[in-house]
Amino acid sequence: MRPRATRPAAGARRGTLALALLAVGALPGVPTAAANVQRFPRPDFTSGYTPPTLTTPAPRAFGLEVLDVALLAAALVLAGHLALRRRSRKGLLALTVACLAYFGFVRQGCVCPIGSIQNVALAFGDAGFAVPLTVVAFFALPLLFALFHGRTFCAAVCPLGAIQEVVVWRPRKLPPWLNQTLGTIPWVYLGVALLFAATATDFLVCRWDPFVGFFRFGAPLPMALFGAGLLVLGLFVGRPYCRFLCPYGALLRVFSRLSRRHVTITPGSCIQCRLCENACPYDAIRKPADLAPPEPPARGARRLAILLAAAPLVALAAAGTGAAFGAGLSRANRDVALALELHGAEADNGAAPSLEREAFFTSGLPEGPLFDRARVVQRTFAAGGALLGGALGLMASAKLLGLSVWRSRTDYEPDRAHCVSCARCFSACPVKPEPKT
Amino acid sequence: MSSGNSTGSPPGPLPRRAFLRLGLAGLAAAAVGGVAAAAARAGERRTHVWQLDPGKCVQCGRCETACVLTPSAVKAVHAYDLCGYCRLCGGYHHPQARSIDSAAENQLCPTGAIRRTFVEDPFFEYTIVEDRCIGCAVCVKGCAMFGNGSLFLQVRHDRCVNCNDCAIARVCPADAFRRVPVDAPYLLKGDAR
Ligand code: SF4
Ligand code: SF4
Ligand code: SF4
Ligand code: SF4
Numbered sequence: 001m002r003p004r005a006t007r008p009a010a011g012a013r014r015g016t017l018a019l020a021l022l023a024v025g026a027l028p029g030v031p032t033a034a035a036n037v038q039r040f041p042r043p044d045f046t047s048g049y050t051p052p053t054l055t056t057p058a059p060r061a062f063g064l065e066v067l068d069v070a071l072l073a074a075a076l077v078l079a080g081h082l083a084l085r086r087r088s089r090k091g092l093l094a095l096t097v098a099c100l101a102y103f104g105f106v107r108q109g110c111v112c113p114i115g116s117i118q119n120v121a122l123a124f125g126d127a128g129f130a131v132p133l134t135v136v137a138f139f140a141l142p143l144l145f146a147l148f149h150g151r152t153f154c155a156a157v158c159p160l161g162a163i164q165e166v167v168v169w170r171p172r173k174l175p176p177w178l179n180q181t182l183g184t185i186p187w188v189y190l191g192v193a194l195l196f197a198a199t200a201t202d203f204l205v206c207r208w209d210p211f212v213g214f215f216r217f218g219a220p221l222p223m224a225l226f227g228a229g230l231l232v233l234g235l236f237v238g239r240p241y242c243r244f245l246c247p248y249g250a251l252l253r254v255f256s257r258l259s260r261r262h263v264t265i266t267p268g269s270c271i272q273c274r275l276c277e278n279a280c281p282y283d284a285i286r287k288p289a290d291l292a293p294p295e296p297p298a299r300g301a302r303r304l305a306i307l308l309a310a311a312p313l314v315a316l317a318a319a320g321t322g323a324a325f326g327a328g329l330s331r332a333n334r335d336v337a338l339a340l341e342l343h344g345a346e347a348d349n350g351a352a353p354s355l356e357r358e359a360f361f362t363s364g365l366p367e368g369p370l371f372d373r374a375r376v377v378q379r380t381f382a383a384g385g386a387l388l389g390g391a392l393g394l395m396a397s398a399k400l401l402g403l404s405v406w407r408s409r410t411d412y413e414p415d416r417a418h419c420v421s422c423a424r425c426f427s428a429c430p431v432k433p434e435p436k437t
Numbered sequence: 438m439s440s441g442n443s444t445g446s447p448p449g450p451l452p453r454r455a456f457l458r459l460g461l462a463g464l465a466a467a468a469v470g471g472v473a474a475a476a477a478r479a480g481e482r483r484t485h486v487w488q489l490d491p492g493k494c495v496q497c498g499r500c501e502t503a504c505v506l507t508p509s510a511v512k513a514v515h516a517y518d519l520c521g522y523c524r525l526c527g528g529y530h531h532p533q534a535r536s537i538d539s540a541a542e543n544q545l546c547p548t549g550a551i552r553r554t555f556v557e558d559p560f561f562e563y564t565i566v567e568d569r570c571i572g573c574a575v576c577v578k579g580c581a582m583f584g585n586g587s588l589f590l591q592v593r594h595d596r597c598v599n600c601n602d603c604a605i606a607r608v609c610p611a612d613a614f615r616r617v618p619v620d621a622p623y624l625l626k627g628d629a630r
Pocket of ligand 4: 512513545546547548549550551565569570571572573574575576577
């Protein structure tokens with residue numbers, strides 16, 4: 001303890017020193033890591049002052065996260081019950097609004113099953129990242145329910161689906177070729193998003209979530225415009241995000257195709273009255289297939305053979321394109337971008353260094369490990385791109401093959417892949433439910 | 438891939454198709470289960486939250502602009518035990534300040550979010566008023582350059598909505614953000630560490 005009398009002098013010295021530092025230390029534009037430089041010792045207070053302590057408000061309790069999972073499961077059970085057993089559009093709508101309010105506005109959109117695909121992918125790409133069980137549950141539950149009930153998650157639980165469901169106003173029918181073509185986008189998006197997530201490059205699906213800004217009452221302008229644009233489009237084209245973008249929807253299509261039960265338009269047996277033909281705002285009602293007569297079998301067989309022969313070639317070409325595409329995309333990765341910049345910096349020193357480069361120099365880390373990491377990411381992107389391209393090529397062939405195979409369908413039915421079980425078409429059907437036996 | 442399904446098909450192929458569906462559905466269920474189990478292998482029951490490492494932060498200012506919330510969930514905090522209680526505070530006073538007082542034009546913080554309270558001659562305590570702080574890191578930079586580095590940024594968990602993918606983490610040039618376990622949600626400086 002120094003005597004009280006010296007205090008002012010010490011304080012004044014401190015002030016002068018600081019001023020001197022101000023004069024010499026001002027190096028504009030040079031980032032500084034906020035290291036603990038104890039330039040000035042902590043004073044010995046004589047007035048009995050005790051410094052306050054830093055507060056650390058706790059995050060949301062884990063129990064509440066578990067509650068979210070329970071609510072998700074309950075909503076899925078209820079949605080299945082309302083769609084399949086009660087066949088109640090009103091009930092589904094009420095559940096939709098409730099889920100929009102909770103998962104959308106209260107929980108502000110995170111975490112959601114759509115985004116959780118990426119957490120799962122990252123767990124495979126980065127051994128150091130463990131997905132919390134709650135997130136795994138968000139990923140798996142809607143898919144498993146789709147195996148039993150169809151896309152009831154889309155019908156009433158998903159907040160993104162809900163916000164589009166409530167704006168459908170004058171839905172137009174899209175020509176089948178357009179539906180088919182746009183319907184492939186979610187697969188591409190899913191593939192690219194998986195690649196980005198597994199390499200810890202970005203969670204694209206979260207970044208490009210068009211509606212999360214509404215839930216949080218704030219979004220960067222481009223995203224707000226994107227979301228608003230989709231909603232306006234949604235007035236005339238039902239659920240544009242669900243049908244033509246949503247990567248989780250792509251997965252749900254597959255699972256719903258295999259579902260044990262699925263909503264039917266009619267509560268009894270279809271009488272072919274055609275009243276429901278235009279009832280679906282999502283172009284998910286399939287007409288009886290014999291309306292389009294099959295072609296002569298010989299021609300069909302020939303086309304089948306050609307398609308089968310071409311399939312591997314298509315897949316190979318697509319894989320090649322995918323590899324090239326993936327290599328280009330890898331520049332979006334932080335490590336790759338920085339490594340490329342550092343690499344380029346040796347050649348020419350003209351360009352102004354990025355903040356990233358400055359920060360890297362400040363950190364004093366060696367370049368070697370960074371370059372190694374970047375190379376691994378580049379390779380993963382190329383390989384992943386090839387895989388994705390090949391898979392998409394095979395899928396395209398399979399789609400064409402599917403079109404060539406004639407299937408009989410005698411009634412008006414929802415297409416299991418594309419129907420979101422919204423129950424709109426139920427009221428179009430004049431058939432009364434058959435009495436339960 | 439055809440969009441047909443089994444209901445309403447002629448009676449012949451129905452059982453076969455139903456059998457195929459069941460098999461594929463079982464396969465799909467196994468796939469989801471397998472993927473989920475593999476992803477959860479590390480048995481992480483806790484959730485994660487986002488936090489920034491003040492030792493890496495270079496005070497670029499992106500914490501203010503990149504957060505999905507406005508104002509940002511990142512705020513300046515003060516490790517009082519590191520503070521020198523300087524009369525001229527590098528975090529509080531503008532480098533071109535005419536006098537070392539609390540006149541608005543002498544303050545560095547664009548929103549006047551730092552409260553300066555007299556402790557005893559010649560010491561002052563500096564406190565962040567979080568409702569005003571926008572997380573711009575200007576004071577943090579000042580304190581790091583001219584002071585003890587006792588001001589630093591933290592994600593405040595009473596505000597952060599814990600985005601699945603923190604928007605700031607994506608753009609932080611210093612790669613200072615990382616997921617931390619929910620029971621140790623801060624990366625502090627000073628004694629509190
Ligand atoms: S329930 Fe009916 S209206 Fe709704 S998506 Fe399915 S087929 Fe279309
Ligand atoms: S973005 Fe990163 S470097 Fe910039 S202020 Fe925030 S933590 Fe610091
Ligand atoms: S997780 Fe979201 S709310 Fe929290 S600091 Fe990051 S961007 Fe802001
Ligand atoms: S200068 Fe910026 S970071 Fe510091 S208190 Fe003010 S608003 Fe917050």
